[in-house]
Amino acid sequence: MSWIADGLLEQAEHLLDRDPGRPKQASLRRAVSAAYYSLFHLLGGDAGEHFLGGSYEFRRRLIRIFDHGEMKGACKAVAARRPLPVFGNVVFPPDLALVAETFIDLQEARHRADYDVTTTFTRHDTRRMVVRARDAFAAWRRVRSRHTSSSCCSSGSKSSRSVAPR
């Protein structure tokens, strides 16, 4: 569902620049939320398309099976360079760690933005989150591109293998 992901990221960027002068808290909150969901849809959509396949009709329903907490747990393992049991002994490329770190930070920020009325958001910090989402998009697409252009997994030691979306 790349079109949703790209659209949400554009929306986040638009909201950042919507208010001349000091941006409204509501705009910053929605920007954070849109940035998180853009990344969520990018990863969920690609996972559905590349790991599970099927028709568009099937895949567009698939996004509902992705659990935010489980995705965060997997991201923490990747960010900490810990092995994920489902993949065995793998070496995660730095780009994947960047995506994972961004996902974790955005998920928490999204939760505060949507539910915690006592917290406040600043323009610079919100812009950083949105730019990090944009950077994570680029990193994810590099990982995908490298993986699809290579017929074998080659990084790490002989006993390890790399992991990337197919």
Place this chain on the structure above:
Amino acid sequence: MTLEQRVQLALEKARRQFPPEPKVVGMEHELIIDSTGDDAVKVLVKIDEATPEDRWMPEWLEPMAKAIRESLRGDDIDLWPYVHFLTLTEEKEAKAEVEEAERKERMRDAAQG
């Protein structure tokens, strides 16, 4: 040594690894439980007011966030750091907006009796 003290030390170590720019004028942290129930640490990095706009881009800020993550990991502290960068003025303005909105809500409550 308590967890709080270990975190404090790890953050001090991280700060020594920060690049010279943008200038950091203070750091605060708070042990929290995040939205999925995990123990975590919220870190506020206070940036100098005179910092030029281009120094707020991730390529300037992320090395600091990375230093914090790696310092905690290096000291075997299993807390995810949620790092935020802001100036004191930004922090005050954002709080003032929320306080003003809350003041209006309370006045409305009072007017309704």
